[in-house]
Amino acid sequence: MxxxxxxxxxxxxxxxxxxxxxxxxxxxxxxxxxxxxxxxxxxxxxxxxxxxxxxxxxxxxxxxxxxxxxxxxxxxxxxxxxxxxxxxxxxxxxxxxxxxxxxxxxxxxxxxxxxxxxxxxxxxxxxxxxxxxxxxxxxxxxxxxxxxxxxxxNFAEVLRALDALQTAAKETIATPANWNVGDDVIIPTKVSNEDAKKKYGEFETVFPYLRRTKLPA
The missing domain is CATH 3.40.30.10 (Glutaredoxin)
Known part of the structure:
Protein backbone atom coordinates (compact mmCIF):
# COMPACT_ATOMS: atom_id res chain seq x y z
CA MET A 1 0.00 0.00 0.00
CA ASN A 154 9.79 23.65 -10.22
CA PHE A 155 10.67 24.84 -6.73
CA ALA A 156 8.60 27.99 -7.20
CA GLU A 157 5.63 25.62 -7.36
CA VAL A 158 6.87 23.74 -4.27
CA LEU A 159 6.97 27.06 -2.40
CA ARG A 160 3.54 28.05 -3.72
CA ALA A 161 2.08 24.71 -2.64
CA LEU A 162 3.72 25.02 0.78
CA ASP A 163 2.23 28.52 1.19
CA ALA A 164 -1.20 27.19 0.22
CA LEU A 165 -0.98 24.26 2.66
CA GLN A 166 0.15 26.47 5.53
CA THR A 167 -2.51 29.11 4.80
CA ALA A 168 -5.26 26.48 4.54
CA ALA A 169 -4.17 24.90 7.83
CA LYS A 170 -4.02 28.23 9.66
CA GLU A 171 -7.15 29.87 8.26
CA THR A 172 -9.39 26.81 7.62
CA ILE A 173 -9.91 27.73 3.97
CA ALA A 174 -9.17 26.22 0.56
CA THR A 175 -7.21 27.78 -2.29
CA PRO A 176 -8.30 27.97 -5.95
CA ALA A 177 -6.29 27.13 -9.07
CA ASN A 178 -3.10 29.15 -9.51
CA TRP A 179 -3.46 30.70 -6.05
CA ASN A 180 -0.67 32.83 -4.63
CA VAL A 181 -0.33 34.61 -1.30
CA GLY A 182 -2.69 37.61 -1.26
CA ASP A 183 -5.20 36.16 -3.73
CA ASP A 184 -8.82 35.37 -2.86
CA VAL A 185 -9.43 32.11 -1.03
CA ILE A 186 -12.35 29.68 -1.04
CA ILE A 187 -14.72 29.21 1.89
CA PRO A 188 -15.22 25.47 2.64
CA THR A 189 -18.64 24.11 1.70
CA LYS A 190 -19.18 22.81 5.25
CA VAL A 191 -19.31 26.42 6.51
CA SER A 192 -22.80 27.98 6.34
CA ASN A 193 -23.34 31.45 4.91
CA GLU A 194 -24.14 32.75 8.39
CA ASP A 195 -20.96 31.31 9.88
CA ALA A 196 -18.96 32.45 6.86
CA LYS A 197 -20.13 36.02 7.42
CA LYS A 198 -19.05 35.86 11.06
CA LYS A 199 -15.72 34.22 10.35
CA TYR A 200 -14.62 35.80 7.06
CA GLY A 201 -16.71 38.96 6.73
CA GLU A 202 -17.76 39.90 3.19
CA PHE A 203 -17.60 37.19 0.55
CA GLU A 204 -18.62 36.62 -3.08
CA THR A 205 -20.98 33.79 -4.00
CA VAL A 206 -20.09 32.54 -7.49
CA PHE A 207 -22.20 29.38 -7.06
CA PRO A 208 -23.81 28.09 -3.86
CA TYR A 209 -20.82 25.76 -3.50
CA LEU A 210 -18.15 28.30 -4.58
CA ARG A 211 -17.70 31.31 -2.33
CA ARG A 212 -14.65 33.56 -2.45
CA THR A 213 -13.26 35.95 0.12
CA LYS A 214 -10.10 37.83 1.01
CA LEU A 215 -8.04 37.08 4.07
CA PRO A 216 -6.87 39.96 6.27
CA ALA A 217 -3.45 41.24 5.22
Whole structure:
Protein backbone atom coordinates (compact mmCIF):
# COMPACT_ATOMS: atom_id res chain seq x y z
CA MET A 1 0.00 0.00 0.00
CA UNK A 2 1.46 3.36 -1.00
CA UNK A 3 1.80 6.39 1.23
CA UNK A 4 -1.32 8.53 0.82
CA UNK A 5 -2.36 12.05 1.74
CA UNK A 6 -2.94 12.34 5.53
CA UNK A 7 -1.03 9.12 6.26
CA UNK A 8 1.59 9.44 8.98
CA UNK A 9 5.00 9.09 7.36
CA UNK A 10 7.21 6.22 8.56
CA UNK A 11 9.41 7.17 11.52
CA UNK A 12 12.56 5.75 9.97
CA UNK A 13 16.06 5.99 11.38
CA UNK A 14 18.20 7.27 8.52
CA UNK A 15 21.89 7.84 7.85
CA UNK A 16 22.67 11.28 6.45
CA UNK A 17 25.76 13.33 5.67
CA UNK A 18 25.01 15.16 8.94
CA UNK A 19 24.69 12.03 11.08
CA UNK A 20 21.99 9.51 11.99
CA UNK A 21 18.48 10.92 12.47
CA UNK A 22 14.95 9.75 13.18
CA UNK A 23 12.52 11.38 10.77
CA UNK A 24 9.85 12.33 13.32
CA UNK A 25 12.44 13.78 15.72
CA UNK A 26 14.07 15.71 12.90
CA UNK A 27 10.71 17.22 11.85
CA UNK A 28 9.81 18.16 15.43
CA UNK A 29 7.20 20.95 15.40
CA UNK A 30 8.14 22.18 11.92
CA UNK A 31 6.82 21.63 8.45
CA UNK A 32 9.17 19.48 6.38
CA UNK A 33 9.95 18.70 2.76
CA UNK A 34 11.67 15.51 1.62
CA UNK A 35 12.91 15.51 -1.98
CA UNK A 36 14.42 12.40 -3.52
CA UNK A 37 16.97 11.65 -6.22
CA UNK A 38 17.95 8.45 -8.07
CA UNK A 39 21.72 9.02 -7.98
CA UNK A 40 24.45 11.47 -6.96
CA UNK A 41 26.39 13.44 -9.58
CA UNK A 42 23.50 13.58 -12.04
CA UNK A 43 22.89 16.81 -14.00
CA UNK A 44 19.21 17.57 -13.38
CA UNK A 45 19.44 16.63 -9.71
CA UNK A 46 22.47 18.88 -9.22
CA UNK A 47 20.46 21.86 -10.48
CA UNK A 48 17.57 20.90 -8.18
CA UNK A 49 19.72 20.60 -5.07
CA UNK A 50 21.22 23.94 -6.05
CA UNK A 51 17.75 25.49 -6.20
CA UNK A 52 16.96 24.13 -2.74
CA UNK A 53 20.20 25.60 -1.38
CA UNK A 54 19.40 29.01 -2.86
CA UNK A 55 16.00 28.98 -1.10
CA UNK A 56 17.42 28.55 2.40
CA UNK A 57 15.88 31.82 3.65
CA UNK A 58 12.50 31.02 2.08
CA UNK A 59 12.35 27.69 3.92
CA UNK A 60 13.36 29.39 7.17
CA UNK A 61 10.68 32.10 6.78
CA UNK A 62 8.07 29.34 6.44
CA UNK A 63 9.27 27.33 9.44
CA UNK A 64 10.12 24.45 7.12
CA UNK A 65 12.98 21.97 7.21
CA UNK A 66 14.25 20.34 4.01
CA UNK A 67 16.00 17.00 3.58
CA UNK A 68 17.28 15.31 0.44
CA UNK A 69 17.26 11.60 -0.31
CA UNK A 70 19.59 9.80 -2.70
CA UNK A 71 20.46 6.12 -3.00
CA UNK A 72 24.24 6.64 -2.75
CA UNK A 73 26.54 6.72 0.28
CA UNK A 74 27.22 9.42 2.87
CA UNK A 75 30.72 9.91 1.46
CA UNK A 76 29.35 10.36 -2.05
CA UNK A 77 26.83 12.90 -0.74
CA UNK A 78 29.60 14.94 0.89
CA UNK A 79 31.57 15.03 -2.36
CA UNK A 80 28.48 15.88 -4.41
CA UNK A 81 27.60 18.78 -2.12
CA UNK A 82 30.81 20.51 -3.18
CA UNK A 83 29.58 20.52 -6.79
CA UNK A 84 26.10 21.61 -5.71
CA UNK A 85 27.46 24.58 -3.79
CA UNK A 86 29.67 25.66 -6.69
CA UNK A 87 26.71 25.47 -9.07
CA UNK A 88 24.29 27.25 -6.71
CA UNK A 89 26.67 29.81 -5.25
CA UNK A 90 25.05 28.95 -1.93
CA UNK A 91 25.68 26.62 0.99
CA UNK A 92 23.78 23.32 0.89
CA UNK A 93 23.10 23.23 4.62
CA UNK A 94 20.36 20.59 4.52
CA UNK A 95 20.98 16.87 5.26
CA UNK A 96 20.86 14.21 2.55
CA UNK A 97 19.77 10.68 3.42
CA UNK A 98 22.08 7.91 2.19
CA UNK A 99 19.40 5.42 1.16
CA UNK A 100 21.79 2.70 -0.02
CA UNK A 101 19.52 -0.10 1.22
CA UNK A 102 16.46 1.56 -0.41
CA UNK A 103 14.64 1.53 2.93
CA UNK A 104 13.27 5.04 2.48
CA UNK A 105 12.51 4.61 -1.25
CA UNK A 106 10.45 1.50 -0.49
CA UNK A 107 8.73 2.86 2.64
CA UNK A 108 7.62 5.94 0.66
CA UNK A 109 6.50 3.70 -2.24
CA UNK A 110 8.99 5.12 -4.73
CA UNK A 111 10.31 1.61 -5.48
CA UNK A 112 8.67 -1.83 -5.21
CA UNK A 113 9.49 -4.02 -2.23
CA UNK A 114 11.66 -6.36 -4.30
CA UNK A 115 13.77 -3.60 -5.88
CA UNK A 116 17.56 -3.79 -5.57
CA UNK A 117 20.55 -1.89 -6.91
CA UNK A 118 22.46 -3.99 -9.48
CA UNK A 119 26.23 -3.93 -9.91
CA UNK A 120 27.25 -1.06 -12.16
CA UNK A 121 23.84 0.52 -11.85
CA UNK A 122 22.84 3.82 -13.45
CA UNK A 123 20.24 6.37 -12.39
CA UNK A 124 17.74 4.55 -14.61
CA UNK A 125 17.71 1.66 -12.12
CA UNK A 126 16.11 3.93 -9.50
CA UNK A 127 14.49 6.53 -11.77
CA UNK A 128 11.22 6.63 -9.81
CA UNK A 129 13.06 8.00 -6.78
CA UNK A 130 12.16 11.48 -8.03
CA UNK A 131 9.50 12.76 -5.65
CA UNK A 132 8.68 15.67 -3.35
CA UNK A 133 6.87 15.04 -0.06
CA UNK A 134 5.50 17.91 2.03
CA UNK A 135 4.87 16.86 5.64
CA UNK A 136 3.06 18.79 8.36
CA UNK A 137 4.12 19.22 12.00
CA UNK A 138 1.69 16.37 12.78
CA UNK A 139 4.02 14.10 10.72
CA UNK A 140 1.25 13.50 8.15
CA UNK A 141 1.80 13.65 4.40
CA UNK A 142 0.12 16.78 3.04
CA UNK A 143 1.20 16.71 -0.62
CA UNK A 144 3.38 14.70 -2.97
CA UNK A 145 4.68 15.27 -6.50
CA UNK A 146 6.59 12.89 -8.77
CA UNK A 147 8.76 13.89 -11.73
CA UNK A 148 10.57 11.99 -14.49
CA UNK A 149 14.37 12.17 -14.64
CA UNK A 150 14.44 14.50 -17.65
CA UNK A 151 12.22 17.23 -16.17
CA UNK A 152 13.61 19.45 -13.42
CA UNK A 153 11.36 20.20 -10.49
CA ASN A 154 9.79 23.65 -10.22
CA PHE A 155 10.67 24.84 -6.73
CA ALA A 156 8.60 27.99 -7.20
CA GLU A 157 5.63 25.62 -7.36
CA VAL A 158 6.87 23.74 -4.27
CA LEU A 159 6.97 27.06 -2.40
CA ARG A 160 3.54 28.05 -3.72
CA ALA A 161 2.08 24.71 -2.64
CA LEU A 162 3.72 25.02 0.78
CA ASP A 163 2.23 28.52 1.19
CA ALA A 164 -1.20 27.19 0.22
CA LEU A 165 -0.98 24.26 2.66
CA GLN A 166 0.15 26.47 5.53
CA THR A 167 -2.51 29.11 4.80
CA ALA A 168 -5.26 26.48 4.54
CA ALA A 169 -4.17 24.90 7.83
CA LYS A 170 -4.02 28.23 9.66
CA GLU A 171 -7.15 29.87 8.26
CA THR A 172 -9.39 26.81 7.62
CA ILE A 173 -9.91 27.73 3.97
CA ALA A 174 -9.17 26.22 0.56
CA THR A 175 -7.21 27.78 -2.29
CA PRO A 176 -8.30 27.97 -5.95
CA ALA A 177 -6.29 27.13 -9.07
CA ASN A 178 -3.10 29.15 -9.51
CA TRP A 179 -3.46 30.70 -6.05
CA ASN A 180 -0.67 32.83 -4.63
CA VAL A 181 -0.33 34.61 -1.30
CA GLY A 182 -2.69 37.61 -1.26
CA ASP A 183 -5.20 36.16 -3.73
CA ASP A 184 -8.82 35.37 -2.86
CA VAL A 185 -9.43 32.11 -1.03
CA ILE A 186 -12.35 29.68 -1.04
CA ILE A 187 -14.72 29.21 1.89
CA PRO A 188 -15.22 25.47 2.64
CA THR A 189 -18.64 24.11 1.70
CA LYS A 190 -19.18 22.81 5.25
CA VAL A 191 -19.31 26.42 6.51
CA SER A 192 -22.80 27.98 6.34
CA ASN A 193 -23.34 31.45 4.91
CA GLU A 194 -24.14 32.75 8.39
CA ASP A 195 -20.96 31.31 9.88
CA ALA A 196 -18.96 32.45 6.86
CA LYS A 197 -20.13 36.02 7.42
CA LYS A 198 -19.05 35.86 11.06
CA LYS A 199 -15.72 34.22 10.35
CA TYR A 200 -14.62 35.80 7.06
CA GLY A 201 -16.71 38.96 6.73
CA GLU A 202 -17.76 39.90 3.19
CA PHE A 203 -17.60 37.19 0.55
CA GLU A 204 -18.62 36.62 -3.08
CA THR A 205 -20.98 33.79 -4.00
CA VAL A 206 -20.09 32.54 -7.49
CA PHE A 207 -22.20 29.38 -7.06
CA PRO A 208 -23.81 28.09 -3.86
CA TYR A 209 -20.82 25.76 -3.50
CA LEU A 210 -18.15 28.30 -4.58
CA ARG A 211 -17.70 31.31 -2.33
CA ARG A 212 -14.65 33.56 -2.45
CA THR A 213 -13.26 35.95 0.12
CA LYS A 214 -10.10 37.83 1.01
CA LEU A 215 -8.04 37.08 4.07
CA PRO A 216 -6.87 39.96 6.27
CA ALA A 217 -3.45 41.24 5.22
Missing amino acids: GLRINDTIPNLTVATDQGTMQLHDWIGDSWAILFSHPKDFTPVCTTEFGAVAQLAEAWKERGTKVMGISVDSVEEHKKWKADIEVFAGAKAGFPIIADEDLKVAKAFDMLPADAYLPEGRTAADSETVRAVFIVGPDKKLKLSMTYPMNVGR
